[in-house]
Amino acid sequence: MQLARVIGTVVSTVKNETLEGRKILIVQTLNADLEPKGKPMIALDAVGAGEGELIFWCRGKEASFPFKRDSTPTDCTIIGIVDSDAHIYKSGKS
Numbered sequence: 001m002q003l004a005r006v007i008g009t010v011v012s013t014v015k016n017e018t019l020e021g022r023k024i025l026i027v028q029t030l031n032a033d034l035e036p037k038g039k040p041m042i043a044l045d046a047v048g049a050g051e052g053e054l055i056f057w058c059r060g061k062e063a064s065f066p067f068k069r070d071s072t073p074t075d076c077t078i079i080g081i082v083d084s085d086a087h088i089y090k091s092g093k094s
Contacts, residue, residue: 001056001057001058001079001080002029002030002056002057002058003029003030003034003054003055003056003082003088004027004028004029004030004041004043004054004055004056004057005027005028005030005034005036005052005053005054005055006025006026006027006049006050006051006052006053006055006078007026007027007028007040007051007052008025008026008040008051009023009024009025009026009051010024010025010026010042012024016073018071018072018073019044019072019073022044022045022072023044023045023048023049024042024043024044024045025042025043025045025049025051025078026040026041026042026043027040027041027042027043027055027057027076027078028040028041029041029057030054032088034054034085034088041057041076042076043057043074043076043077043078044072044074044076044077044078045077045078046077046078046079047078047079047080047081048081049078049081053081053082054081054082054085055078055079055080055081055082056078056079056080056081056082057076057077057078057079058076058077058079059075059076059077060075
């Protein structure tokens with residue numbers, strides 16, 4: 001799992017039928033200081049996240065696990081919303 005922030009949404013007029021009704025979002029991975037690192041990614045939303053929210057995401061085979069036994073074609077899935085960043089370690093800050 002990694003931390004990221006939702007920075008946008010994706011609109012698709014044609015997609016795999018197992019993605020019908022599922023929200024696709026753009027996420028920006030964050031470092032320990034909650035600053036952007038790397039390039040934004042596209043993630044399938046499993047928890048009802050919205051733009052601006054701090055989230056946990058996972059990649060690989062595990063990314064399809066939140067969708068029960070559906071054969072959902074995803075390699076990046078939002079699996080949790082972080083309610084507060086108060087307890088997240090930020091280097092150089094107390």
